[in-house]
Amino acid sequence: MPLQVHQFPCLSDNYGYLLHDPDSGETTCIDTPDADEYLKQAGAKGWTITQIWNTHWHPDHAGGNAAIKAATGCKITAPVGDAAKIDEVDRTVGQGDTVKLGAWTADVIDVGGHTLGHIAYNLPEAKIAFVGDSLFALGCGRMFEGTPPQFWGSLARLKALSPQTLLYCAHEYTASNARFALHADPQNVALKDYAKEIAARRAEDLPTVPTELGRELATNPFLRADDAGLQAAWADRGARVGDPIATFAALRAAKDNF
Numbered sequence: 001m002p003l004q005v006h007q008f009p010c011l012s013d014n015y016g017y018l019l020h021d022p023d024s025g026e027t028t029c030i031d032t033p034d035a036d037e038y039l040k041q042a043g044a045k046g047w048t049i050t051q052i053w054n055t056h057w058h059p060d061h062a063g064g065n066a067a068i069k070a071a072t073g074c075k076i077t078a079p080v081g082d083a084a085k086i087d088e089v090d091r092t093v094g095q096g097d098t099v100k101l102g103a104w105t106a107d108v109i110d111v112g113g114h115t116l117g118h119i120a121y122n123l124p125e126a127k128i129a130f131v132g133d134s135l136f137a138l139g140c141g142r143m144f145e146g147t148p149p150q151f152w153g154s155l156a157r158l159k160a161l162s163p164q165t166l167l168y169c170a171h172e173y174t175a176s177n178a179r180f181a182l183h184a185d186p187q188n189v190a191l192k193d194y195a196k197e198i199a200a201r202r203a204e205d206l207p208t209v210p211t212e213l214g215r216e217l218a219t220n221p222f223l224r225a226d227d228a229g230l231q232a233a234w235a236d237r238g239a240r241v242g243d244p245i246a247t248f249a250a251l252r253a254a255k256d257n258f
């Protein structure tokens with residue numbers, strides 16, 4: 001049977017995710033913004049939490065680890081580069097490692113930049129990926145700890161996934177991201193259509209997550225820092241034609257002050 005993703009809002013603008021494998025009965029929390037909410041949602045589904053997969057150390061991603069482990073005895077997998085700041089870790093993983101949920105395999109991808117050790121979990125057979133705060137619909141995470149070459153390398157690894165991959169990002173930031181994307185890339189017709197759809201969904205209080213990678217490749221300015229047209233358009237603002245890292249850095253800095 002296919003994997004089931006249960007998505008629910010928690011804290012102010014986080015999304016909580018429970019990933020359930022009906023065949024094995026295993027359920028993993030993707031991050032733990034709010035222990036009580038996760039335990040409540042799992043209980044309502046009749047699912048028993050057996051694992052936690054953390055993406056990075058920020059408290060709105062790992063703050064519920066101890067309480068959920070105390071309640072369930074689950075096993076916690078966390079990024080090796082952030083693990084010193086994460087509670088109750090059983091196993092550390094990095095680029096190229098795999099994590100199992102029943103018979104399903106998640107590939108660990110290094111997506112450092114928002115934090116140094118940030119990782120994503122990609123399940124190619126299910127065509128889903130949990131990307132935390134590395135990549136958002138029409139945006140990317142703030143570069144709190146990393147550098148532009150590191151962050152661009154992370155986005156390049158995500159760009160290489162199957163374009164049909166559904167990306168489960170950790171926050172509902174899309175409407176604000178769309179405003180910056182339209183400023184960054186105003187002639188992009190696919191982006192204009194996407195922004196209209198986002199506005200309509202948000203007007204009805206519907207989520208804009210998950211988003212499909214293929215659509216992000218055509219519209220997300222941070223994933224398009226290697227696009228010659230965008231590089232040229234931003235050349236007077238720090239970008240350079242032929243230089244995705246400088247272009248990414250210019251876009252990221254502009255978004256910080258937008």
Ligand SMILES: [Zn+2]
Nearest residue numbers: 056058114133
């Ligand atoms: Zn974060």
